Amino acid sequence: MTKEQRLKKRYSxxxxxxxxxxxxxxxALLFVGILVFKVFxxxxxxxxxxxxxxxxxxxxxxxxxxxxxTKEDFENIDFYDFAQQHILKIYPAITTKxxxxxxTLFSSDFEYEVKDFILSNQNLIGQKVFxxxxxxxxxxxxxxxxxxRDIPEERRKVSNFQLTIYDFLLKENKISKIFNNxxxxxxxxxxxxxxxxxxxxxxxxxxxIVCLIISFPIALLAAVYLEEFAPKNAFTDFIEININNxxxxxxxxxxxxxxxxxxxxxxxxxxxxxxxxxxxxLMTLPRIIIPCRASLKxxxxxxxxxxxxxxxxxxQSVMHHxxxxxxxxxxxxxxxxxxxxxxxTAPLLLIGMVAFVVQVPGTPMDPSSxxxxxxxxxxxxxxxxxxxxxxxxxxxxxxxxxxxxxxxxYARQKFEKKWI
Amino acid sequence: xxxxxxxxxxxxxxxLNVFYGQKQALFDINLEINQNEVTALIGPSGCxxxxxxxxxxxxxxxxxxxxxEGQIQIDDKNIYxxxxxxVQLREKVGMVFQKPNPFPKSIYENxxxxxxxxxxxxxxxDLDQIxxxxxxxxxxxxxxxxxxxxxxxxxxxxxxxxxCIARAISVNPEIILMDEPCSALDxxxxxxxxxxxDELKKTFTIVIVTHSMAQAVRVSQKTGFFHMGxxxxxxxTEQIFKNPTNxxxxxYITGRFG
Numbered sequence: 057m058t059k060e061q062r063l064k065k066r067y068s069x070x071x072x073x074x075x076x077x078x079x080x081x082x083x084a085l086l087f088v089g090i091l092v093f094k095v096f097x098x099x100x101x102x103x104x105x106x107x108x109x110x111x112x113x114x115x116x117x118x119x120x121x122x123x124x125x126t127k128e129d130f131e132n133i134d135f136y137d138f139a140q141q142h143i144l145k146i147y148p149a150i151t152t153k154x155x156x157x158x159x160t161l162f163s164s165d166f167e168y169e170v171k172d173f174i175l176s177n178q179n180l181i182g183q184k185v186f187x188x189x190x191x192x193x194x195x196x197x198x199x200x201x202x203x204x205r206d207i208p209e210e211r212r213k214v215s216n217f218q219l220t221i222y223d224f225l226l227k228e229n230k231i232s233k234i235f236n237n238x239x240x241x242x243x244x245x246x247x248x249x250x251x252x253x254x255x256x257x258x259x260x261x262x263x264x265i266v267c268l269i270i271s272f273p274i275a276l277l278a279a280v281y282l283e284e285f286a287p288k289n290a291f292t293d294f295i296e297i298n299i300n301n302x303x304x305x306x307x308x309x310x311x312x313x314x315x316x317x318x319x320x321x322x323x324x325x326x327x328x329x330x331x332x333x334x335x336x337x338l339m340t341l342p343r344i345i346i347p348c349r350a351s352l353k354x355x356x357x358x359x360x361x362x363x364x365x366x367x368x369x370x371x372q373s374v375m376h377h378x379x380x381x382x383x384x385x386x387x388x389x390x391x392x393x394x395x396x397x398x399x400x401t402a403p404l405l406l407i408g409m410v411a412f413v414v415q416v417p418g419t420p421m422d423p424s425s426x427x428x429x430x431x432x433x434x435x436x437x438x439x440x441x442x443x444x445x446x447x448x449x450x451x452x453x454x455x456x457x458x459x460x461x462x463x464x465x466y467a468r469q470k471f472e473k474k475w476i
Numbered sequence: 477x478x479x480x481x482x483x484x485x486x487x488x489x490x491x492l493n494v495f496y497g498q499k500q501a502l503f504d505i506n507l508e509i510n511q512n513e514v515t516a517l518i519g520p521s522g523c524x525x526x527x528x529x530x531x532x533x534x535x536x537x538x539x540x541x542x543x544x545e546g547q548i549q550i551d552d553k554n555i556y557x558x559x560x561x562x563v564q565l566r567e568k569v570g571m572v573f574q575k576p577n578p579f580p581k582s583i584y585e586n587x588x589x590x591x592x593x594x595x596x597x598x599x600x601x602d603l604d605q606i607x608x609x610x611x612x613x614x615x616x617x618x619x620x621x622x623x624x625x626x627x628x629x630x631x632x633x634x635x636x637x638x639x640c641i642a643r644a645i646s647v648n649p650e651i652i653l654m655d656e657p658c659s660a661l662d663x664x665x666x667x668x669x670x671x672x673x674d675e676l677k678k679t680f681t682i683v684i685v686t687h688s689m690a691q692a693v694r695v696s697q698k699t700g701f702f703h704m705g706x707x708x709x710x711x712x713t714e715q716i717f718k719n720p721t722n723x724x725x726x727x728y729i730t731g732r733f734g
Contacts, residue, residue, distance in 0.1 A: 288540050358577035362640070365533065365571035366590035366647055367563050376589070377579060 099447025105236040106196040107188035114181050139170040147221045157218050163190040163249045193248040193441035243414045248441025253449050255416040259329045259424030266333020267397050271340045279348035284374045302342040310339040311403030327408035327423035336397040344393040351385020384471040388464035395460040401428040427453045486511040486681045492546035501527045502705045514682045516692035519702035525685045529653045533569040534562050570644030574656040576636035578628030583620050586628040590647040614642035615672050634665025654684040670695050701725045
């Protein structure tokens with residue numbers, strides 16, 4: 057081979073290698089793009105809901121209220137009957153079947169919606185007001201275009217009579233899309249139109265806080281001890297190997313640990329974010345210790361020597377100089393560890409956070425779900441209404457993860473910039 | 477006026493042996509260092525000079541595999557006695573390193589850190605005074621007095637090294653160890669540090685490790701030549717550089733090896 061040929065070959069090899077790199081980056085971006093597009097196109101619908109406008113006659117006769125109503129009188133109103141009467145007025149339905157079909161166009165919770173509205177707007181008593189009631193999931197899905205109506209009636213969830221009402225309401229301009237507040241305020245439900253991720257978000261939040269409170273101090277102290285104080289011997293080598301191995305243990309194993317120890321031995325309350333948080337903390341500990349140790353190791357030894365040489369004790373040199381300098385690394389390592397914990401499903405399944413929880417938890421001691429588990433639960437539901445909810449939950453989860461990782465990057469840059 | 481003969485012995489090592497794991501780094505070092513003098517330690521790389529001065533403030537304690545036998549006496553007291561507190565020892569024996577290593581904190585905090593942890597400066601005024609004095613004695617005050625809040629790492633290399641000297645003298649040590657303090661500096665900064673060393677020896681006992689023979693001649697009164705972990709020759713700087721008794725010393729100072 058001549059010199060020119062070799063040169064040519066070398067150039068083409070370099071070009072080829074570069075091309076491989078670009079292709080793999082493009083492939084990765086394409087997959088991320090597909091994922092994001094699918095999640096967003098499916099999930100964005102869940103942030104709005106279909107509502108039907110009702111005209112409510114809030115006169116005292118209709119509500120069965122005396123001239124000077126007391127609090128008790130309000131409690132005694134038959135809201136179901138009241139709401140039902142108004143719904144039936146919206147379209148002439150004669151047979152029982154027709155009446156039933158008309159009523160099932162509305163969310164199963166219509167009674168409570170009306171009740172909440174009236175109880176919080178008592179100044180409107182005596183007037184006629186327009187009120188938007190959440191529509192049932194099937195109507196909602198049809199209005200959003202997720203159901204086609206060009207199939208035989210028996211394969212449709214919406215009957216011919218209901219379609220007639222729907223068309224009538226559309227013409228009357230009584231159907232609209234409004235912001236879906238239930239998505240953020242409600243817990244889980246069997247009815248997609250009133251199911252929300254409020255409970256799951258709070259559950260995740262409590263779990264992560266418990267996880268942070270337990271894992272960060274322990275991990276930091278363990279890292280400081282192992283990196284700065286521990287003698288280098290076979291025992292500490294053994295510990296180091298174990299920490300590295302623990303970080304790679306499948307998360308479901310920690311779920312088993314939580315089930316076996318926390319629930320069965322210590323008898324902590326099942327399905328709570330307290331137990332979830334402790335389990336996640338066990339899982340996260342080694343994953344935080346490793347970056348903490350790395351960032352402590354990255355502090356130049358000259359800083360330690362400088363502190364020791366002016367007569368600082370070992371603890372002083374570590375606490376005054378090494379740990380503050382390692383802070384950007386330890387913080388971002390912790391946040392990334394927590395972000396992993398936030399997305400973890402398997403260990404939570406085992407400690408019972410997969411239960412169907414309607415109540416929004418008020419404390420970490422209440423049974424609750426979590427965002428990834430909610431995705432898992434809803435993805436198994438057959439109802440069409442849960443499909444967009446699943447994607448919306450994924451969007452929220454991704455949003456939180458991106459936010460946490462951004463904080464990690466920001467923390468790292470902010471603290472590192474200080475002295476450069 | 478022969479100051480050297482009058483000086484009392486400040487540091488004395490008796491049969492000092494140091495090992496790093498299996499490897500012996502120092503062999504039976506017997507060396508006397510006089511008070512208020514600059515003693516230079518010269519020798520080729522890896523000959524044990526740095527190991528020796530790191531024994532004087534027990535900096536080698538930090539290294540797990542390092543083990544030592546024998547004694548080092550400061551003012552006739554063995555610093556390796558079990559009762560000796562390392563922190564108090566290091567308050568008495570300051571150290572300046574090869575590469576300037578200011579803390580990534582403000583200039584003020586760099587100098588005030590030592591006094592603060594030793595409780596020397598009680599009030600803010602005391603600390604201000606100590607910082608000013610230390611920086612003045614390190615010939616840095618005029619350059620930094622208007623920017624004490626700026627990070628120490630923002631200074632130039634030579635300034636950083638003088639900041640480290642200020643940090644070392646801020647706790648009023650009796651001895652200052654310097655481990656090749658000028659090897660990372662340019663000639664002008666080196667000249668300033670050397671001038672400073674000359675000034676400092678009035679108050680402190682100084683031990684300096686250097687690779688520059690010229691520097692040893694300029695700053696020191698006494699010189700020790702190390703080779704392969706042994707002290708080959710010790711004497712006044714004049715004697716070592718003008719008529720060394722040992723052939724190896726002769727070869728080293730004339731640049732035939734090392």
